[in-house]
Amino acid sequence: MRYAYLHGFASGPKSRKGQRLAEVFRAEGRELALPDLNAPSFAKLSLGAMLERLDALDDEGSPWRFIGSSLGGWLAAAWAARRPERVDRLLLLCPAFDLVERWKTILPDGAMERWAADGALEVPDGAGVPTALHYAFYEEAAAHPAFPTVRCPTRVVHGTEDTQVPVEGSRSWAAAHANVTLTEVRDGHDLLASMEVIERLALGWLSA
Numbered sequence: 001m002r003y004a005y006l007h008g009f010a011s012g013p014k015s016r017k018g019q020r021l022a023e024v025f026r027a028e029g030r031e032l033a034l035p036d037l038n039a040p041s042f043a044k045l046s047l048g049a050m051l052e053r054l055d056a057l058d059d060e061g062s063p064w065r066f067i068g069s070s071l072g073g074w075l076a077a078a079w080a081a082r083r084p085e086r087v088d089r090l091l092l093l094c095p096a097f098d099l100v101e102r103w104k105t106i107l108p109d110g111a112m113e114r115w116a117a118d119g120a121l122e123v124p125d126g127a128g129v130p131t132a133l134h135y136a137f138y139e140e141a142a143a144h145p146a147f148p149t150v151r152c153p154t155r156v157v158h159g160t161e162d163t164q165v166p167v168e169g170s171r172s173w174a175a176a177h178a179n180v181t182l183t184e185v186r187d188g189h190d191l192l193a194s195m196e197v198i199e200r201l202a203l204g205w206l207s208a
Contacts, residue, residue, distance in 0.1 A: 001088060002062050003206070004033035006054075008070030009096065012036055012126035016192065017069055017093070024199050030207065033057070037072065042125045045137045047075075047144055054079045063088040065206050067198075070165065070189065071096045073156075074148070081148040090154040091206045093198065094162050094189050097169045099141040106164060147173050154180045155201055157194065159187035 003025065005018045013034035025032040035057055039049035054075070058064070065088050068076030073095025080087035096102060104112060107121075115121040120132035147169075154177070158170040167184060174182035183201075185194040 001065055001207075002033070003030060003065050003067070004035060004057070006035070006066055006068040006072030006076050007037060007126075008072050010042070010124060010126055011069070011072075012038060015069075015126070017190075017195070017198075020195060021067060021199070021202060024203060028203060028207070032067075037075065038126070042133065043120075043131050044134055047078075047137075047140050050075055051079055051082065058083070058086055060086075065089045065091075067091045067093065067202060067206065068095060069093040069191075071099075073097075074099065077148040077150050077154075078144060080150045080152060081145070084151050087150075087152050089152055089206055090150060091198075091201055092154065092156045092170075093191055094158050094165050095156060095170060095173075096165050097173060098146040099144075100138070100146065102165060103138055103141075147176075150177065151179065155205060156180060156182045157191065157198055157201065158182065158184055159189060159191055159194065160184050161187060162189040164189040 005021055007015050007018055013036050018034050022032045022034055037050045037053055039053045063086055066076040073092035074097055076090050080090060115135050119135050122130050123133045125131045156170050158167045160167050170182055174180040185197055187194045
């Protein structure tokens with residue numbers, strides 16, 4: 001069995017959660033892959049290119065067990081829906097489902113219209129560097145399923161105080177999937193206060 005951590009939006013392989021989980025896996029003699037999913041680049045970010053990067057990571061060896069955070073959670077579910085035979089289990093952390101609606105609620109009034117008119121929106125990348133993100137990223141999101149359907153056993157950890165991706169989306173998704181179990185924690189979107197819960201699931205349930 002192989003394991004990978006899929007980072008979120010404006011993040012990367014060096015994220016705090018990813019690095020911490022990689023350390024925990026190494027201590028148990030397991031490898032946790034940390035792919036860079038800013039494909040083809042953060043400025044030109046594309047959901048299709050991100051899914052293709054997972055295609056390139058997969059070499060038809062053992063199936064995968066993914067930990068996906070935020071946008072990486074959506075990506076893990078979307079790839080599992082496309083390649084169900086290649087994904088054995090999922091552990092999703094505040095998965096960013098319903099991307100189109102999420103952008104509308106996160107951005108301040110008038111920002112969506114300016115993004116569309118200008119063709120780019122300045123957003124800090126994973127290193128905190130202001131980067132012009134192209135509007136095509138948002139447009140492309142409408143072409144992908146907002147709530148992918150997955151068949152494999154799945155656990156979701158979501159913070160009840162998450163203001164970026166409200167827990168209601170995970171509640172609805174879990175209710176629609178008999179194979180999905182939702183664990184709610186009193187935490188925000190980054191879940192850094194809930195690492196003990198995440199590590200326990202990663203080393204226990206995901207690695208079982």
